[in-house]
Amino acid sequence: MPLSALVARYDHVLLDLDGCVWVGNKPTAGAVDAVTALRAAGKGVAFVTNDTQLGTEEYVRKLWRLGFQASLEEVVTAGGALQFVLAERFTGRAAVVIGSPAVHRHVEAAGVRIVNGTTFASRADVVVVAVHPRFDYDELRDATQAALRGAYLLGSNRDATFPMPDGFWPGSGSILAAVEKASGRTGVTVGKPEPVLVQTALDRLGPGRALMVGDRVDADLGAAHAAGIDGAIVLTGASDRETAESATKPSAAAIAERLETLVLGALR
DSSP states (O other): OOOOHHHHTOSEEEEOTBTTTEETTEEOTTHHHHHHHHHHTTOEEEEEEOOOSSOHHHHHHHHHHTTOOOOGGGEEEHHHHHHHHHHHHOTTSEEEEESOHHHHHHHHHTTOEEOTTSTTGGGOSEEEEOOOTTOOHHHHHHHHHHHHTTOEEEESOOOSEEEETTEEEEOHHHHHHHHHHHHOOOOEEOSTTSSHHHHHHHHHHOSSOEEEEESOIIIIIHHHHHHTSEEEEESSSSOOHHHHHHOOTTOOSEEESSHHHHHHSOOO
């Protein structure tokens, strides 16, 4: 399967997951063929996600289950970036954590003690915020009290929503906004549009011209621009064509109906 003229110009393609490669537990139409074609053409492939609901190994297993080949080195997550920051700055200290079991594992792997629901919660050194479906008031209370007492506020990303088969669900950015509103503090985030995840993927892929493909103008195009590479938008997730076409800085190298169209077919 020959690649589109646009994608053929690049040595590496970085792919967002939610809204680009899959929605929920289903690949986007033709995405498996598109990734297979990239590999057959000798392109470097990386999967770069703001989602923290799974660990890296779990994302690899999900990719294989849905028909994609993937290795641990090819998957770069905001959860891994959280772990890196925590290990550099907060090893041996205490955290209040809002997040999935995978995020809790990342925090613990960084050598940080989780103190949610204890008498020490309000005196935590850092508050970690990421999306998870069981977010509740007790977590918000602990995070707010710790942030009010000066804890460092660290979020995975500011994505307001993420796409699911039945519509958009609240994302990490919505939960972080609640903590920020309650505490009057502004958090620091590690996910896209910050360049860290893209730069990590580029370091692993090595030299060459790279394209970031995602579904969010703010996060995916923003991260590509911040990392100094081109970005393309697919319309299977958060951003519609009007939003993508109106983006001027950064602008998209291409806008396609879906990943398959971008990689294998004529752009519309």
